[in-house]
Amino acid sequence: MQTWVKPYINKNKKLIALTVLLGVIGAGAGAMLLFVSGYLISKSALRPVNIMIVYVPIVSVRAFSIGQAVFLYLEKLASHDIALRILARMRTQLYRIIEPQAAFLRSRFKTGDLLSVLADDIEHLQDLYLRTIFPSILGLTLFTIVAFVFGIFDIVFGIFIILTLAVIVCLIPFISFLKSKKHHDEIKTKRHSLYSQLTDAMFGLTDWLASGRQDKWQQTFFQTDKQLLHAEKQFQHMRVFRDMISQLVVGIVIVLTIIWTSIQTTNEVITPTLIAAFVLMMFAIADSLLPLSEAIEKIPSYTDSLNRMNDVKQKMDDFDHNVTADIPFSNNIQLAINNVTYQYPSSNENVLNDVSFTIDQGKRIALLGRSGSGKSTLLKLLTGIIQPTEGTITLNGQIVNSSIIAKHVAILNQKPHLFSTSIKNNIRIGKQDATDEEIERVVEKAQLTELINELPDGLNTQMEEMGSRFSGGERQRIAFARILLQDTPIIMIDEATVGLDPVTEKSLTNTVLSSTKDKTIVWITHHLTGVDAMDEIVFLKDGNISLHGHHEQLLQTSSYYKNLYAMDQGTFLNG
């Protein structure tokens, strides 16, 4: 609430007041429509000789009827406009919170879709304003006005009617909020369990079918389903009961109003023509107060979204933003890894253990190792995202920090993000002021020319228009063109060919290697495709360098390497 609701309400106070005002006028016009109609009919029943006596009521009946519709329409527009304004600000704020830690997102949050979930959360919070906050403020304002008006007429009855209406405005919403929280939690848990059970079954369908246990699964699932539906039924019953009580209170309010008007006319405080007016108006007033319970009841459904967003903020804040010294740009860079040891803060095992080697400008290094051997950690260290526990990584003698990423290093990872805009714009992100010629040159280098010539819109083809028609290899090539345009002295490639078939893998590898002369390449790979073109091959094992040398050298000195290479090439040297 502190971060994601209050500041936005404060910032938009005036606009919110305007919405509420429009809403009050709209609801007021509705109430006055019935009030004046009742009065008009009663007055007419007295059969005044001069029709001009009812002229004002006749005109105002029409005015109120039009006013009601117009102001409700304006109120709706205004409230949506505010909600969208708030949404825009929330987006910017969320982005501002996440942006500094962008490089860690993957490692800090397990689920890959967290980002879409957050984006959905913001969308969902729109309802917090439209369906809960604005209607609540409106309801309470109306309630206050009614209390005030009746208080002026008759303080005793005013208090009486206010206390009764307060049951609808305060007591019932409060109880329904408390109860709905319990129901909401139960339904949420059950739904969640239904979701995970079903997802589980769909992903593991072959195993369920093969195990012959699908009937058992279905039994459990339908059991959960029954429980969920039961919980929903109970929630629904609570609401029906609540609404019934509310209506009962409305009935009592109407009867009270009848009694009051009758007493007032007997005492000649008001004329009999106002009896119908007051009674009918009370229906309209009660109607506009009833939605409050529903508005309040929804609060628990926003807590998840708010919690998730707070959680992200918390996690991001916890992380210290290391201020970075600028490293002057250079086209000739020597990267040195000096006795680097790394330990994740949460563990006491070394992911990397006293690793040293140097990469001169223009060298091509292949980095291999099993999952968990430390190669991803080494990449993070090289790009300055994390700092070594011991030892240093230097760039032309200066200790690296994350500012080198943008200036000197381009990264091609396994799933590079391509934005939903044109191919050209996607490539241009690499260098905003690139000329068309420059773009065409990198397209050529990434061997995309043929593909692009086949597209009717060429470089202006929208990424998503092609949908999944761009294959994995093609997407990598587009991302690669972007990197070439960036024109950094160092390119790091992080498992960019995983999931590609061998033919595509080989051709992408060839493209990358042939178009990056003079550039330093650090290539993390899982296959040995293209290793013979590398200057050095480094194998990591349990945080240590287990093999290091160039291809020919390793073939001769290591039978392990020889076997691996033989297997990967498909030619068996030793049977």
Place this chain on the structure above:
Amino acid sequence: MNRKKGLPSYPGSKLLYSWIGFFSVLEAIAIIAQAFFLARVITFLFEGQMINEVINDIVFFFISFVVRYMITFSIRVIAERYSLKTIEQLREQLIHAYFNNGTAFISSHGTARLVLLAIEGMDQLKDYLQIAIPRMIRTMIVPFFIVVYIFTVDKVSAGILVVTVPIIIIFMILLGLAAQKMADKQYETYRILSNHFVDSLKGLETLKYIGESKRHESKIATVSDDYRKATNKTLRMAFLSSFALDFFTSLSIAFVAVTLGFRLIDGITTLLPALTILILAPEYFLPIRQVGKDYHATLDGQVAMEQIDDVLVRVNEHKQPGNDEQIKWDQKSELTIDQIRIAFEDKTILQDISFSWKGPGFIGIVGESGAGKSTFLHFLAGFNRQVQGSINMNGQTIKTFQRSDWLDKIAYIPQHPYIFPTSLANNIRFYEPDASDEAVERIVKKIGLQSFVEQLPEGIHERIGEGGRMLSGGQEQRVAIARALLSERPIILLDEPTAHLDVETEYELKQLMIDVFTEKLVFFATHRIHWMQSMDELIVIDKQTIVEHGTHEQLINKNGTYKTLIYG
């Protein structure tokens, strides 16, 4: 889609609609009674009677008021019961359909979409059945009764109220169409703008690496603002239809009041009927206004209903082996498939597939990406059935692989085997839930997971998968192999199990598989060349059919498709 227009029909729906109809009639009567007694109270008080003289009418008013809402809420309760029952049944049918239609169906529709349909889609349908339908029925009944009653009291007012409805409908249709047109026109802008934020978040890492992430923030603000402006434009139009509804109903009420006023002055009518009509007029419009509000819920519900029906009509007829003999498989068994054609939604994927094999062995399935290797494996695994061709096992002809005694014989291992969120041991004994811990541990040793298990605080009882310890690709494969070994399945189907692994892990897994699968019949789809020499037979699939088969050497010497595939 051949869905009939009008109210949806599910078991028990006719009865429900009749009940709602019946209750709606009662409700209309209660509404009229409530208005009648209230008008009497007010009129008598107006004429100077004391409160104690009208106490009877007040009581009658209150009773009709309470009865009216009790009826309203009864309708809510019965509609809700019915909808929950229907949802329960439909969800069950849907889940059965998912299971029976098999993996090919699921992957073509997308797991996420089907899960969403079974949960969110069902919720939308529930709301539709529960809220929208009763309101639609009431809209047809309640206003009718009210206006008939008003007609008996005062024809002019009834006339005004009746005429208003078609005006409202015409305006709503016109405005609805205009809003739709506007929304269509803006759809593209809309989609891009609303997508922009998610797209930015997902690409944040990329932007950061390029050094553009800071500057991008202002772009988010601009795009969000553009989005707001575009939405406001559309909303101005879209809200016009509800404006028209409010406008014409309240104007109509005002009109009724004014004409009544004139006739009261002229002495044509009296206060009691006039008040009754004035109280009834908003009630007349209430159901119509509520239906207008439900427009979106109705639309969502109908869409969900169509999608659910669409899945349900496609349920495969069940495939129990019937009177056939049980399939047996041992070291000397022979499997023959002949002239198999496999199609999905009228599109042929494989045809003219014939193949025969006896006893254990490694059968490689090779071909370009998308040639149909996986489809062939899926067919063997019983995920889809042939539309043509026959299967013969040890001389016994069977109709399809989609039978439980065949599924008992096979283990299918995909590239990313699914790891259930439970303990490692339960994952390994997934096919054989009764297997002992000792048996599991024996298998663990055999497949080389021993040292991994020793690191786990809970040993084989450590929770793995989502929410537990995540496994590496190689470990996932080992767990899947362990499952197959523990259940002693004689036939193993592997779909590209090692291509995504690092070469060292692949090397080890290869040694392991060749070792533990020696006595089994293994079908192995891959395009990793190094596996080819270890195969006893290779099946080359190209252009939807088997073009060559034989050992690696034979096929190389043949100089055909295989050789081009391997050497480019």
